[in-house]
């Protein structure tokens with residue numbers, strides 16, 4: 118059975134009840150269309166569906182519905198196949214970052230307690246000891262090898278259908294990006310994930326059977342799972358998978374595959390602008406780009422627009438929310454710096470961070486709370502964190518933001534990144550934006566560190582644009598014209614590049630650690646100005 122989700126301007130979209138149903142529709146309606154393209158393979162929807170069914174059968178032999186399947190693969194077609202296969206077998210897909218060290222993966226594997234693990238051959242030797250004896254390990258030596266192993270394209274008859282999981286069963290165990298601490302395992306049901314795909318569709322409609330989507334964002338992360346893997350299957354589009362982000366590969370793939378949709382994080386848009394290989398003609402096939410997972414600078418948006426003319430729609434969410442809560446879409450009055458209105462079926466409130474029962478008025482900054490079908494069931498094995506995050510169906514996001522009179526949300530910062538200087542709340546993101554607007558700055562991030570006099574102070578990290586020079590005094594003068602004194606950093610450090618998390622966000626934890634070290638730290642040159 119399918120249901121209809123009504124949307125602001127009256128359009129109705131299909132709401133799948135489970136995640137496998139998304140792929141099943143594409144297989145049924147577009148069997149001969151190309152579904153997946155990677156370095157090693159090109160699969161039609163019929164072959165994609167067949168590969169998923171065969172792998173699901175194999176997984177079912179080694180585990181039961183409700184068991185977890187750990188998927189530790191780089192970006193490749195097998196990753197998408199493995200996710201759908203686990204879910205089609207009624208099991209729970211847990212995608213883990215293949216670049217993590219064994220020590221980083223250990224707690225996630227312990228929390229997942231996987232019945233099966235699908236692991237890349239070259240990664241396996243260094244993590245083999247983390248799995249329990251009973252875990253069945255399927256090794257993957259490239260897309261071509263796994264497809265051959267599954268018998269895809271051979272003479273064998275296609276595998277028959279599998280029993281469907283129910284909407285309230287768990288579909289995904291999604292580990293958070295770890296930007297603010299140890300990654301937490303978020304439990305999402307089929308209903309949460311499948312409804313969230315339809316909610317996104319209601320705001321950002323696709324053309325069924327006529328989309329080409331580029332995937333270079335890490336597939337283990339919730340953004341790529343939603344905006345690449347599930348989005349492509351929902352619209353029966355072609356998913357072109359790159360092993361990772363490299364600006365020249367991205368530019369080449371956009372032209373070579375006539376890509377229509379480009380999901381990316383802000384650091385990618387920045388990188389592509391600076392790469393210099395983008396032309397209007399080169400991106401003529403793009404209908405739009407999607408930004409999410411971290412703040413898109415107003416400056417980046419303006420530069421991208423001037424260079425390409427392609428709209429970027431920005432949204433906001435977190436792994437705990439299926440993962441999307443808000444998005445701008447075509448036909449909306451897009452306001453730079455804002456992340457759009459709540460998706461249909463989603464409520465967003467701003468509450469007092471000290472007293473979550475108290476709503477704050479329009480325009481006032483407070484903690485973002487959200488409610489909707491996409492919200493998680495809870496964190497795996499972290500009952501007290503779950504109780505602290507979910508109250509009566511409301512997800513307390515740990516992000517600070519405000520709503521305007523149109524119901525559009527603006528993110529000020531993460532609660533954990535907010536800094537208290539001489540009794541004033543300072544959002545480092547506002548200072549980052551002001552620094553980014555300086556023509557000599559390519560990237561900027563400020564972090565708070567303890568200060569015996571002011572309580573906390575800000576340390577700014579910047580990278581120079583085009584390998585030029587950034588002058589700390591110049592930056593201080595620039596900010597003096599734009600920000601009140603207490604918001605200005607007390608120290609500036611210049612780095613060749615800013616550290617990124619595995620999900621491609623600026624790693625503020627690493628910067629905090631660097632800020633606490635002696636000023637003449639590692640990679641950069643430190644200059645005190647106040």
Ligand SMILES: Nc1ncnc2c1ncn2[C@@H]1O[C@H](COP(=O)(O)OP(=O)(O)OP(=O)(O)O)[C@@H](O)[C@H]1O
Pocket residue numbers: 293294295296297298299300301339408409410411412413431432433434435436437456514515516528530531620622
């Ligand atoms: N458009 C956006 N603008 C600003 N911040 C965003 C945006 N989209 C997402 N974010 C940030 O990313 C967070 C969600 O990221 P994710 O679920 O990957 O985990 P993480 O927060 O990076 O890691 P952890 O929860 O482990 O610290 C949000 O809570 C928010 O802080």
